[in-house]
Amino acid sequence: ANLVLLPGDGIGPEIVAQARLVLESVATQFGHEFSFASHQIGGIAIDNGGDPLPQETIDACRASDAILLGAVGGPKWDDPSAKTRPEAGLLKIRKELGLFANLRPIKLFKELVDASPLKREIIEGTDILFLRELTGGIYFGPSGREGSGATESAFQSMVYSVPEVERIVRLAAKAAQGRDGRLTSVDKANVLEPSRLWRQVAARVMAEEFPDVKYDVVLVDAMAMHLINRPKDFDVVVTGNMFGDILTDEASMLPGSLGMLPSASLGDGGPGLYEPIHGSAPDIAGKGIANPLATILAAAMLLRHSLNLTAEADAIEAAVGRVLADGLRTADIARGSDSIGTEAMGAAVIQRLS
Amino acid sequence: ANLVLLPGDGIGPEIVAQARLVLESVATQFGHEFSFASHQIGGIAIDNGGDPLPQETIDACRASDAILLGAVGGPKWDDPSAKTRPEAGLLKIRKELGLFANLRPIKLFKELVDASPLKREIIEGTDILFLRELTGGIYFGPSGREGSGATESAFQSMVYSVPEVERIVRLAAKAAQGRDGRLTSVDKANVLEPSRLWRQVAARVMAEEFPDVKYDVVLVDAMAMHLINRPKDFDVVVTGNMFGDILTDEASMLPGSLGMLPSASLGDGGPGLYEPIHGSAPDIAGKGIANPLATILAAAMLLRHSLNLTAEADAIEAAVGRVLADGLRTADIARGSDSIGTEAMGAAVIQRLS
Ligand SMILES: CC(C)[C@H](C(=O)O)[C@@H](O)C(=O)O
Ligand SMILES: CC(C)[C@H](C(=O)O)[C@@H](O)C(=O)O
Numbered sequence: 001a002n003l004v005l006l007p008g009d010g011i012g013p014e015i016v017a018q019a020r021l022v023l024e025s026v027a028t029q030f031g032h033e034f035s036f037a038s039h040q041i042g043g044i045a046i047d048n049g050g051d052p053l054p055q056e057t058i059d060a061c062r063a064s065d066a067i068l069l070g071a072v073g074g075p076k077w078d079d080p081s082a083k084t085r086p087e088a089g090l091l092k093i094r095k096e097l098g099l100f101a102n103l104r105p106i107k108l109f110k111e112l113v114d115a116s117p118l119k120r121e122i123i124e125g126t127d128i129l130f131l132r133e134l135t136g137g138i139y140f141g142p143s144g145r146e147g148s149g150a151t152e153s154a155f156q157s158m159v160y161s162v163p164e165v166e167r168i169v170r171l172a173a174k175a176a177q178g179r180d181g182r183l184t185s186v187d188k189a190n191v192l193e194p195s196r197l198w199r200q201v202a203a204r205v206m207a208e209e210f211p212d213v214k215y216d217v218v219l220v221d222a223m224a225m226h227l228i229n230r231p232k233d234f235d236v237v238v239t240g241n242m243f244g245d246i247l248t249d250e251a252s253m254l255p256g257s258l259g260m261l262p263s264a265s266l267g268d269g270g271p272g273l274y275e276p277i278h279g280s281a282p283d284i285a286g287k288g289i290a291n292p293l294a295t296i297l298a299a300a301m302l303l304r305h306s307l308n309l310t311a312e313a314d315a316i317e318a319a320v321g322r323v324l325a326d327g328l329r330t331a332d333i334a335r336g337s338d339s340i341g342t343e344a345m346g347a348a349v350i351q352r353l354s
Numbered sequence: 355a356n357l358v359l360l361p362g363d364g365i366g367p368e369i370v371a372q373a374r375l376v377l378e379s380v381a382t383q384f385g386h387e388f389s390f391a392s393h394q395i396g397g398i399a400i401d402n403g404g405d406p407l408p409q410e411t412i413d414a415c416r417a418s419d420a421i422l423l424g425a426v427g428g429p430k431w432d433d434p435s436a437k438t439r440p441e442a443g444l445l446k447i448r449k450e451l452g453l454f455a456n457l458r459p460i461k462l463f464k465e466l467v468d469a470s471p472l473k474r475e476i477i478e479g480t481d482i483l484f485l486r487e488l489t490g491g492i493y494f495g496p497s498g499r500e501g502s503g504a505t506e507s508a509f510q511s512m513v514y515s516v517p518e519v520e521r522i523v524r525l526a527a528k529a530a531q532g533r534d535g536r537l538t539s540v541d542k543a544n545v546l547e548p549s550r551l552w553r554q555v556a557a558r559v560m561a562e563e564f565p566d567v568k569y570d571v572v573l574v575d576a577m578a579m580h581l582i583n584r585p586k587d588f589d590v591v592v593t594g595n596m597f598g599d600i601l602t603d604e605a606s607m608l609p610g611s612l613g614m615l616p617s618a619s620l621g622d623g624g625p626g627l628y629e630p631i632h633g634s635a636p637d638i639a640g641k642g643i644a645n646p647l648a649t650i651l652a653a654a655m656l657l658r659h660s661l662n663l664t665a666e667a668d669a670i671e672a673a674v675g676r677v678l679a680d681g682l683r684t685a686d687i688a689r690g691s692d693s694i695g696t697e698a699m700g701a702a703v704i705q706r707l708s
């Protein structure tokens with residue numbers, strides 16, 4: 001398989017390097033051939049050519065089987081008056097590759113349950129799969145300014161169409177069939193017209209195509225509450241781009257170990273993009289102490305979803321579990337006790353692969 | 355003062371009745387005259403005339419000094435094909451009275467710290483005042499449908515203008531001056547044009563008019579995370595209508611005692627509207643077990659913000675504190691031990707007023 005690496009900024013290169021070593025070890029062990037090509041995205045791409053997503057990166061991604069991304073952004077590129085920003089590369093690659101579904105599993109490693117800001121009895125047993133719509137909604141709606149001076153106003157429109165809702169709901173319902181068979185759709189249908197369309201279409205798709213999946217709807221404000229006081233009640237959750245941005249970030253705090261959470265962005269047939277949920281952590285970049293496990297788990301998602309290599313994905317996830325069971329921790333999850341560095345953690349996973 | 359009561363649906367009438375008794379007791383004790391007139395809103399108003407906000411309710415509210423609301427809504431009016439819904443009354447009264455600022459204090463009663471889903475060391479000391487913009491943004495933007503059948507789409511536009519941002523930021527900054535002097539503005543300026551306008555206007559207002567207030571900005575997705583793992587870092591938080599809807603509900607879960615949280619919706623000069631944050635709780639309506647304390651604390655906010663009766667507001671808040679210190683609990687906050695009913699709780703507050 002032909003894999004593209006997009007290390008990006010901050011700790012990106014360090015963590016992607018470890019995930020690559022893990023993938024290489026899997027290839028040897030299971031007899032696959034993976035080729036790797038690195039390309040630029042984000043701040044580094046701006047530095048080198050003014051464009052956070054150069055055309056040659058897009059072309060390479062399109063021609064690949066799957067993409068592994070580190071992280072983009074950092075204070076260096078935060079100037080509000082800058083012509084472009086690293087995040088623009090992220091939004092553009094989603095749209096260019098038609099990555100309409102962002103999958104974020106929120107799972108608790110039992111060894112890390114004490115890292116959660118929530119009480120043990122609330123968080124224990126939490127296992128949610130979020131599907132966030134990623135190429136529509138208010139993110140990509142018409143926007144602009146009107147008037148000037150004291151009467152200036154700005155607008156941006158949330159738009160959803162029937163096919164956009166259908167495809168993400170179908171994907172979510174299929175995911176639910178492979179899990180606990182329950183799907184929750186989150187919207188704001190009591191206020192927003194696109195949410196009313198979303199709710200109608202989702203109800204029809206579920207009734208016609210997935211009568212076996214237990215389906216319910218929750219308002220976005222209520223969901224923001226439920227995630228905190230009864231997270232273990234949810235199986236698969238599907239929602240729009242903006243609500244998904246907020247709710248998945250909220251949910252990612254629940255396990256208390258952001259450095260452990262991967263995500264996948266999938267389209268229709270083309271290459272998927274895999275990345276850790278955490279950011280580029282510029283404060284610790286280059287120090288060799290970043291936690292590579294989320295990126296390694298993203299590589300496992302890549303094997304599972306883009307290459308259909310289930311046993312290989314399982315092997316990586318089991319190895320990560322064993323590393324934790326053996327008490328190995330990077331600084332971010334060490335809670336004050338001994339920790340190891342990025343490379344040592346990568347090596348520890350590889351050692352436990354077989 | 356001329357007060358309007360809008361008991362509404364579910365437990366609304368029970369809890370508003372107790373808040374009224376508390377206000378009457380304050381009036382006697384401090385030598386004021388409060389007149390009370392009850393009017394209809396929400397489901398009960400739909401049942402009695404088809405309109406969730408009858409004109410006579412609007413007229414009475416306009417002519418009043420302040421309004422105390424119970425709660426609206428319930429399964430009885432949840433039919434998605436219904437012509438109107440109780441919540442429409444709520445949205446309309448905000449717009450009709452120009453209530454552009456929703457104030458939600460998120461405060462922990464030290465007696466109830468164990469009710470929080472968060473660990474004690476995370477939540478203890480949390481004291482945030484949210485200001486949510488309430489009459490603009492995507493809630494009231496242009497909306498509609500286009501196309502039909504398989505290509506139908508729906509839109510609703512988020513719109514913010516310079517004066518809309520200025521007035522809510524000014525109110526928030528003034529609130530910060532009366533507290534710890536720190537203000538956080540929450541937006542999604544990396545994606546949304548209205549957020550970019552919001553950020554520009556807020557920065558200008560803060561620099562020109564409030565150089566003494568420590569000001570920063572946070573993205574809405576990051577804020578959804580911070581609220582969970584470092585809630586005590588925030589003083590006053592200001593944000594738009596949609597983000598405020600989600601974040602204030604998220605924040606309201608942190609203390610773990612929704613039945614204790616009041617809110618105020620204020621306009622420019624006209625009457626303010628005060629209410630508990632919790633809903634109409636149809637499952638316990640009429641049973642006499644609802645917690646009236648959030649509504650009683652809303653009455654205290656009414657005295658403070660609309661009638662400028664600070665000592666009186668302080669007296670109510672202190673009485674509520676004493677009730678808790680004395681171990682009195684309604685069922686929702688009793689955590690399995692003995693509880694008292696709605697009327698007994700109201701009476702207990704009144705007894706401790708003097
Ligand atoms: C960087 C930003 C544009 C992006 C988003 O809002 O989608 C990020 O928050 C994310 O969730 O991947
Ligand atoms: C009922 C609903 C329309 C309302 C809102 O979204 O504003 C409610 O959630 C609130 O926060 O007061």
